[in-house]
Amino acid sequence: MSALTLASAPEDATALEAAEAHHARMAGELAGRVAMLLTAANRDPDAAERIRAGLVAFCDREILPHAIAEEAALYPAARRLPDSRLLVESLIAEHSCLTALVDALRTPSDVTGAAADARALQVFFEEHVAKENGLVLPLLAAAPGLRLADLLASMHDRLEHRTRSGGGPGADSHTAAQENGEETGCGGGCGCGGEEEAAEPELDVRSVPHALRHATVFGALDAVQAGQAMVLVAPHDPLPLLGQIEQRNPGRFAVEYLQRGPEAWRLRLSHH
Template identity: 40%
Template sequence: MTTRNETVAARIRAHHDAMARELDGRLDALVAAVRRGEPYRPALENVLQYVRQEILPHAAAEEETLYAAASRREAGRALVKGLTAEHGTIQETLRRLEGAGDALEAVALASALTALFISHAAEENDALLPVLMEEPAADLEALLEGMHERLAGAAPEAGGEAGPTGGAAGEEDGTPELDVRALPPFQRHQLIFATYEAMRPGQAFILVNDHDPKPLYYQFAAEHPGAFEWEYLEQGPEAWRVRIGKV
């Protein structure tokens, strides 16, 4: 028999999944605009608006309710610390995205932000909720109501205490990073080639992948012979980083 907490947990997971799909859809619209050569700013503003008005207030409300409850368990403290730090990384990536100077940087940073949120929501679903459901005194329905109360009174820009910030995408020289590790394989090449197409000659981005992207190199060589640069910056075992430039 399904318990009340299990029913509420399913609702929370469904909401996380819906938020991830919405942000991913707005990213797709940004990529499509860049590929068609259309002005990308309206699509970029749609991404920014959703993060400011939905994701950051949601994160702040989570910290005051779900995270606070999970921290009462020893097993949840380290998890909550990491999740709170990821909120900081989301905020920092948003700030960088707000200052994107061209379509290349906008696509790269929006992709990184989307991948980060999708991974973050999955971690909440798969790790945070089980910790809460193991707490005998936890009432997920009451916690969810508390979140709704905070969201109702939150300013659109509210983000809560985000804690330490992690490393957002980007190199010290300003070359944007495109981290595709959290994305499903079928989306990776679409984003990579859209980012390349958005570049002007002389620009570059750094691809971050969870395996050697050598097949991608051969695809670039077939489709853009002599028009791209490929330089390995890191070669595993957990991450591969490749600087891809447009000649």
């Protein structure tokens, strides 16, 4: 069933599709960061620690503020709809679980525990947004007397205000430097935290749903610091994706083809 069939007005159909696309972007970027952490946990504990810190910063910047804005702007309207109160209460409880999973990632006991917590967070978030996409958003879009477009606009206003007023929980200057691509070590063997010959993580997106694939790569690339690289494995020559990467980060990544089909394309993406 199309969004236009579900929605009570064309603008709500557009809003519904935009909300689903935003959920897909967040889920994809989260999946990419988690994939990088899982790979690094087996190869390079120091790199895994940097990726973990970046993952927490991403959740503080994107996932948790999104949940807070939903509870303020969307959920009260959904709660008033017939037979939806228990659904909304369960989703609010899931927000608490998401927060607990992120908090567990803040101070992990070891790299293996961080990887397990990150994977649990990814699976839980994907299941959560599937419920929102399949239940809450369609209910709001179809409800007479409600305008999903207005509710989402209010939610985005809250998110923008939160961003302007100074970030999310748990932010610190060290993590901010990592997220901006600044170096926290020299990149050499002096003992300051840099790596000399760290193994390059590999991200295989052949099994990733198409709707999440590009966002997954973007999330993984955000975890690649200057002087490092990752290997991307794709089911076809990803020329449109490479164009989006260049548009998103002009001149930041060099591309080297390692394999050109027929079953897989392998590319090394090096962060200058």
